[in-house]
Amino acid sequence: MKKTVFLGSLTVAGLVAGLVSAGTLDDVKARGKLHCGVSTGVPGFAQPDANGVWQGFDIAVCRAVAAAVLGDSDAIEFVPTTGKTRFTSLASGEIDMLARNTTWTLSRDVDLKFDFVGVNYYDGQGFMVKASTGITSAKSPDIDGVTVCIQTGTTTELNLADHFRSVGMTYEPLPVESGAEAVTQYMAGACDMFTTDRSALAARRANMETPEDHVVLPEIISKEPLGPLVRHGDNEWGDVVRWTLNALITAEELGVTSANIEEMAMGTNNPELNRLLGTEGNLGEMLGLDADWAKRAISVAGNYGEIFESNIGAGTIIGLARGVNAKWTDGGLIYSPPFR
Template sequence: MKKSVFLGALTVAGIAAGAAAAGTLDDVKARGKLNCGVTTGVPGFAEPDANGVWQGFDVAVCRAVAAAVLSDPEAVEFVPTTGKTRFTALASGEIDMLARNTTWTFSRDVDLKFEFTGVNYYDGQGFMVPKELGVTSAKELDGATVCIQTGTTTELNLADFFRANNISYEPVPIETGAEAVQQYNAGACDVYTTDASALAAQRANFEDPSAHVILPEIVSKEPLGPLVRHGDNEWADIVRWTLNALVTAEELGVTSVNLAELGGGSDNPEVNRLLGTEGDLGAMLGLDKEWAKRAIGVAGNYGEVFEKNIGESTPIGLARGLNAQWTDGGLIYSPPFR
């Protein structure tokens, strides 16, 4: 009996590993649906709206890939994952790609055998505290109780930051962002720490967002981006270049408004290559000519997606900052479509 438990675990692991090797593009096409791993709900990044339709910045990446591959932005099965389950879900083949505020780190890329296909948001870890505490710097947090989402890089950054500044804290590990916010609002912890973008997103949902401040210290680099399994380079290329297509579209001024017009041909050869009126970049990816046009057609270019979901006009109100185009002094930069 003891052996059978062991056996069961091995079987699961064996089957899980077995699914990972097949060609993802063919699987997705055969299935007719893209399985995309997202968060269990972070406003602005990935959250079902009132009608149960997933919306958000990360969701837009999934929809763009689905549009490029399956010609249908709705052909996505969103799989909510926690910080804990996301990597197993991806490694086991339960999802085809993960677009879930996931930090690109060395060990995840190399040791966990994943392939990060780019960065769609340059983030950093911040701290949020109630204004009434009168804290103005993270270095004043000696002895504070800190809510953290467990199984994330924030947990390690937090330990490093407090250790480096020689101050103490009491960690309260929590499984999901929603539970963390609940405990933070009940006063069970003084500080909530996660990526600054997610802090802003969560704060937007508070009863009184102005009663909470995000401290100025950003204690880590958190390049967030979609990722796929190691070893299927064709599929990784598709996800990588779909994201690049959105970024390039913004750089070249291709928007959801002028997409149809530019799709008929333009004076700019790079726009033509991107939208498939010149050359056949799509065929190199194993897709048709208009793959990028469809991807951009879902919700517009990178800048439009940003503004619509998390930009300054939304309740989340994030400035472009590091996430501006390189031409505007930001870090968003796509290799050329050539």
């Protein structure tokens, strides 16, 4: 008897990814433009400004890659994606890379056939409620039976179910397509709680008319390592995106900033810094790029620390502390392999 095989959505996406031919680096060079998948809008991370120009922490990674490969941080098309469409867009080849608050998980890496090139923000899932509810904890009996706004197609759906199961309480999910829609429903009273990554909660809260009327609860219920990703099977392109991110991180480690990079690029007594900026060695050639690729990437918006502080740091409306996203020499988790 002939067997009928039913393929799950993850497997189908993986097969689609396998059909996309390798050679993205050559495609981007020939096209003269990078196609970068981003969110539909998260303040501080990825959002058009009043003039329609995309800005943010994740946007800076896209622009750094465009500068490294094409010599122009504006040679880029930003493609807004939702939690549901982001993986299809990447697997199908509509976009060259995805830089959109996406969590690195085993199933996405293995079953969906994507390569996460690194982590640019270590996050965790949390909850936001209106201060008027009096709820102060995501483990309080007060949350039993609440309605929760949740973005579909995300790890937050599964984490939410795990959390309520672990505390022995029930909830009613209100599925939405985007973070903006979740905020709209939450503000309208359609749900009692809103859950997503804590960085996104902070961003949404900061942009509300009266942020003090809303509380981000103290519990962190998951690990959410967020970072850029590319398709499996195109290692040359994966290397370019990976080492562009590493260049931003290493620049902070070595004290290279937007203010001093021209001086540093003239040559120093630090061999790794010289290799990073292309005055020694042939690392650019190994990547299929020229010697100044990393210098251009760093020059767009500065090193990792500068990008963090200017978009989501303590001095911005988002107001996030570095925390575990401090560089490793300051007790954080942000760390790059050596440029050697």
